[in-house]
Amino acid sequence: MSATLRQAAAEILRKNDRSGYTVPTHGLYPFQWSWDSAITALGWLKLDETRAWQECETMFRGQWANGMLPHILFHKNAASYFPGPDVWGGESHPVPSSAISQPPVWATAVRILYNSAADRSLADRVLRDLLPKLVAYHRWWYRERDPEGTGLVCSYHPWESGMDNSPAWDQPLSNVPEVDWTYHRRDLSHVDSDQRPKKPEYDRYLFLVDFYKRHEFNSRYIYEHCPYKVLDIGIISTLHRASQDLLHLCELANPPDDVTDIDMYMARTGDAIGTLWSEQSRCFLSHDVLTNEPLDEITTATVLPLLGGLASEEQAEAMAALIRDWIDATPFALSSTHPSSPRYESQRYWRGPVWLHINWLIALGLERYGKQELAVKLREAARDCVLSAGLWEYFDAESGAGCGGDDFSWTAAIALHWLDA
Ligand code: DGY
Secondary structure (H helix, E strand, O other): OOHHHHHHHHHHHHHHEOOOOEOOEOOOEOOEEHHHHHHHHHHHHOOOHHHHHHHHHHHHOOOOOOOOOOOEEOOOOOOOOOOOHHHHOOOOOOOOEOOOOOOOOHHHHHHHHHHHOOOHHHHHHHHHHHHHHHHHHHHHHHHHOOOOOOOOOOEOOHHHHOOOOOHHHHHHHHOOOOOOOOOOOOHHHOOOHHHOOOHHHHHHHHHHHHHHHHOOOOHHHHHHHOOOOEEOHHHHHHHHHHHHHHHHHHHHOOOOOOOHHHHHHHHHHHHHHHHHEEOOOOEEOOEEOOOOEEOOOOEHHHHHHHOOOOOOHHHHHHHHHHHHHHHHHOOOOOOOEOOOOOOOOOOOHHHOOEOHHHHHHHHHHHHHOOOHHHHHHHHHHHHHHHHHHOOOOEEOOOOOOEEOOOOOHHHHHHHHHHHOO
16 A cells, blocks of 8 residues: 555545544534444554543443444534434433444454554553453353344344445335434535435334333333344344454453353354355345345355354355455446346445445455455455545445545555554
């Protein structure tokens, strides 16, 4: 990576720094988002180790008493975003927040920070403080989102997947009622509407937000009655990988208590994951719990079981073959939805564009299965996006044009952490 690009990435993190946390981008996302923040910490590591750890500490200050780590922390008011804490009903928490989580990549990021940190006493001190919080967070997923012990945690909102308008969620979301009140979307004043989710999707996103608030965030009630219940293969895979990283960290530092329950939860996932495999699609598919149907859409989430080591050697081989064809199917790889899908749109958010952090996670998974060459190909393709357009939120898979928010923190962080490696 050129010195100019490295400098541009560093400047973006500094510009998006709000003293202790980093906003994904100015205007469009003016708060702390959970998985953005975990990935952004990896970029800070290249610039300022203390600041990298601070990103984690600030996030975990917003953890709920039951262990849940919200997907947004509203540290300060900002009129440029909707829905804010009043709509979520999360104002009473020490840090006002949303009421859902996001792909749990934190333990994976913390393990990388801990392994790379030069200041060992700082790393040891922060890890001692974070470890019980990470354990509580993982237990929350397994306990609250899989109360029947099936091995597969359940997601209640497309925003929880982090892949908001992925075509995989179209069918389950179509069963959610629309809100009957009017609202004013702020995202469309920052980004072209053809790069963002459509109104019928937003109406349903908001119905769900309202549903949690009306039922006072009662986990049992929501589990039994939520009109959107999806076994999201992206969340299941990132959780499984992060649990491995968490157990590794527990071996290095004193765990808060006996963590063998995490082993047990992971073994259950290992036993259950085969039910999501699709021989025909050559990948794992998410699943609609309410209709008991697979969600037949090949998206970048469907190959993430590589990251968690959840695939057999044969399944990994089949997914690698799928990825090879997929890379060749668009000029700028790897598109978030397979271009053969009738719902693929190369520029619209999670319906086609390329996202750098997902490509990085898939590359980690490929490396795990010894598919180094393919991992390098993904990195080169990701670099092409950045060289073609700069450090945007996502990239049009056909033209390479930058889309969404500009000067984007996790793209800058991945450039520093991965592309510069
Ligand atoms: C948004 O507002 O677009 C976010 O993705 C929700 O977290």
